[in-house]
Amino acid sequence: MNNREKENNQYRKFESLSSYNEELSSVFPIPYCRVNFLGRIYEVNKAFLELSGYDNFECIGTEIQDMFLEKKEMEDLVEKIKTGEEKKKKDLTFLTKNEDPIPVKAWGVKLEKEGQLKGIVFAFTEDWEKRKIKREMKAKLEEKTEKLQEKARQMEDSRSALLNILEDVDQSYKRAERERMKTAAIIENYIDGMFFFSSDNSLNIVNPKAEEFFDIKSRDVKGRTLSDLVTFPTLKPLIKLITDDGKKIKDIFKEELQLGKEIYLEVSTTNIKEGEESLGTLVHVHDISREKRIERIKSEFVSVAAHQLRTPLSGIKWTLGMFLEESSEKKEKLDEEEKYLIEKAYESNERMVSLVNDLLNVSRIEEGRYVYEPQKTDILEVVKPIAEEYEKIIKKKDNLEFKFNKVKEEFPKVEIDTEKIGIVIQNFLDNAIKYTNEGEIILTVSMPDEENIRVSVQDSGVGIPEEQQGRLFDKFFRAENVAAKDVRGSGLGLFISKNIVEAHGGEIDFESTEGEGSIFYFTLPLERRKNED
Amino acid sequence: MKKVLIIEDEKMVRNLMKKKLLERGYEVEIAENGKIGVEKIKEFGPDLILLDIIMPEMNGFEVLRAMEEEGLSEIPVIIISNSGQPVEIDKVKEFGVEDWIIKTDFDPKEVINKVISEIGEPKNNN
Structure with missing residues (x-):
């Protein structure tokens, strides 16, 4: 092998080392980055990108402290590593692109070449303990939030239930009010007179008919007690009738009260109770003047009829009676047949008399006036x-x-x-x-x-x-x-x-x-x- | 002699009663209605009055009222009437009259007995 080949080999070796390095860094599970002496990032690995959520271009050139919650501390750390004062770990909080805070330990190593500062390598290990706590906190928070939301939902439900109840109450109130109005209208327009006394014996209700009967005005008498009312001349006879001592209303049923010459009223009292509790007393006044008038006319008629029927009968009775009596006392005797006929006539007349008496008695019984x-x-x-x-x-x-x-x-x-x-x-x-x-x-x-x-x-x-x-x-x-x-x-x-x-x-x-x-x-x-x- | 005044519109009853009372020995006056009756009370001054109720001119109640007004209420009265409703009986009781005879229910003889029990025998002056 010649030099050229050696050099090529070395270069190749070198190249393969660089790619090896690159491969290694890409699979290296711990996030790390290199920063230059100014603290700017110039290299990151895949784990770093995953942790941060940024892409490669966003990372390169960024000052490292900007990626941490504690910027100042990171800046100090960089300075300290640079001066060699510190080169080891520090607890910090990494901020992801989503601003998700992740507690990490930052490990920094100074890079030097030939005594000159080249930069710093930072590796970050997540603080699992803290992360766990954070996660738990988050879970708890979520759980709490969920609960709170549940509570809120429940409250919302209760609120709408309450609103429904209120609406029902409102409707019932309206219904009750309608009923009250109806009752009031009935009392107002009732054909008989009505007084209602509360349990403390003060006058609570007077209807127009009662005002008319007794010539009073509701506003003058309402709220007054029995002892006050007795001072009203027109009411005096009524109060006297319905009380013993003027203090307490007694039980009466269909008692007659004569007001004017031709005005007769029939008065009844009723104790109004709700369960055991007495609410007061209703005094009911019914006009019977017409019945009284008819009764009087009927009585006059019966009286005249009795007179008309009995007058001829009494004439016959007394005449025949005289004949019979004189014939027994005196000399002018009737013969047997005459006497017999007169006796029969007298008996027939007596039967007529008793029939008339019976009819009159029946008429009195029906009037309820067969006096005993x-x-x-x-x-x-x-x-x-x-x-x-x-x-x-x-x-x-x-x-x-x-x-x-x-x-x-x-x-x-x-x-x-x-x-x-x-x-x-x-x-x-x-x-x-x-x-x-x-x-x-x-x-x-x-x-x-x-x-x-x-x-x-x-x-x-x-x-x-x-x-x-x-x-x-x-x-x-x-x-x-x-x-x-x-x-x-x-x-x-x-x-x-x-x-x-x-x-x-x-x-x-x-x-x-x-x-x-x-x-x-x-x-x-x-x-x-x-x-x- | 005790004096009896009969105030009665029905002639037969009036005369029959008069006859019976005269036979018994009473002094008797008659009046055919209430109006004449009141005058006769004043003129005749009877010890007892037999009084009908339903009569023309002036009825029995009016006679009783007139007697009260004239101060003659002391004279005893027996009502002889064919009416006799409880209300009417109550009405005469207000004038202090207690006896009410229904003619169909009595004989003249019984009426005489009533008269005797009221004022005694005609010649007895007590």
């Missing part, structure tokens, strides 16, 4: 005279016997309207006589228990068909088996009797078998139960 005047009475005082009177009547009939059967000689006194109870007993006996041809009629006074007195009339008459027994106390009802025969009756007696007995708080009933006879009875309580009037 109860007095503590010995029942025998009522029954005995009736028993004596009917004994005479029944004795005149052949095949018929009368028995008066009092279980005791003395009975406790009972509160009764003697005249009306007498009507019931007479009704029972009249029926028994009418519907019994033979056998016996037994009038009994007894006490079925300690608390009741019982009066019964038993007969051995035609009885009542079973299917008609349920209607016996109906007005104008007459059983078929007697209605068909020519036995007189109005169908009113038992209706009236039932009303009388029930008005005394007693009970009326019967047992009957068609063809065998009936027993009619009523019981009267010695002590009236309180809620019965």
Whole structure:
């Protein structure tokens, strides 16, 4: 080999060394770079590019300190390496192109050639520990962020839920308001008068009808207490009616209140409760002037009708009565036939009289004005005279016997309207006589228990068909088996009797078998139960 | 002699009562309506008045009111009327009158008994 060949070989060797170097640096996993004495980068390896995110051209010529967060420190490091004071590692933070901070250790070695500074080689190792912590921090941060976002989402959800609730509340409020308006309109336009007192007895609501009835203005009376209101002359009668002492409203139901000559009101109070709590009292005032007027007109009519019907009957009664009486007392005797005819006419007239009386009584019962005047009475005082009177009547009939059967000689006194109870007993006996041809009629006074007195009339008459027994106390009802025969009756007696007995708080009933006879009875309580009037 | 005034528009009842009371020995005056009745009360000065309610000219209630105004309320009154609603009975009670006889429910004899129990026998001056 000659020199030329040697040189070529060496050159080749040299060339291959350079490419070897290049290859080596490209696969070298640790980022490194060379900087000149001014600190400018003039060579980087592939790992450096990967770490930094810059490309080769961007790197070349850049001052190395610009790639670090701690620029000053890097500058110092470069100076120190140059002067040889320091050549080893330093913890720094590398900034990538994306400005991603990466903690690294920078290893710097001074390059010299023949005693002259050529530059510095920097190698960077990542600070894995720090990076790990950073990553964890980042992960944690992300996790926290995620959580925060979740929280934020939840809050957003709650916010919209809250808004929905508010909207619902608003709607309910509007609905409630509409209901309130509706209620207020009803109260305003209600045909009856209304007052509402709160639980502290102050007047809360007055409707226009109530203002009209009592000639007051809502603004003058609202909010006032009972003791204030009683000083209003037009309200005084009402306050007196609904309170005992002027302080507290009592329970009343349909009590009448007369205001003017022709104005009648019906007043009721109702305690308004919500659950157990009392909200106040409603005073309801209903105008019954018209009913009262009609009632008065009806009463006047009945009175005139009674007069008109009874006047001719009383004329007949008194005239015939006089004939019969004089014929027995004086000499001018009627012959048998005349006497018989006059007696029959008198009896017919009496039946007419009792029919008119029944009709008038029914009319009073229906008006609710069949007035009772109860007095503590010995029942025998009522029954005995009736028993004596009917004994005479029944004795005149052949095949018929009368028995008066009092279980005791003395009975406790009972509160009764003697005249009306007498009507019931007479009704029972009249029926028994009418519907019994033979056998016996037994009038009994007894006490079925300690608390009741019982009066019964038993007969051995035609009885009542079973299917008609349920209607016996109906007005104008007459059983078929007697209605068909020519036995007189109005169908009113038992209706009236039932009303009388029930008005005394007693009970009326019967047992009957068609063809065998009936027993009619009523019981009267010695002590009236309180809620019965 | 006890004096009885009958104020009654119905002739038959009026005359029959008069006949019965006269037979019994009372002194009797009659009036066919309330208006004449009030005058007769003043003229005749009866011990008892039998008074009908429904009458022309002046009814029984008006007679009672007139008697009250004239200061004649002390004279006892028995109402003889075929009406007899509870309200009417209450109305005469306000004038202090307790007896109300429904004509169809009484015989003339029973009316006489009422009169006797009210003012006694005709010749008894107590």
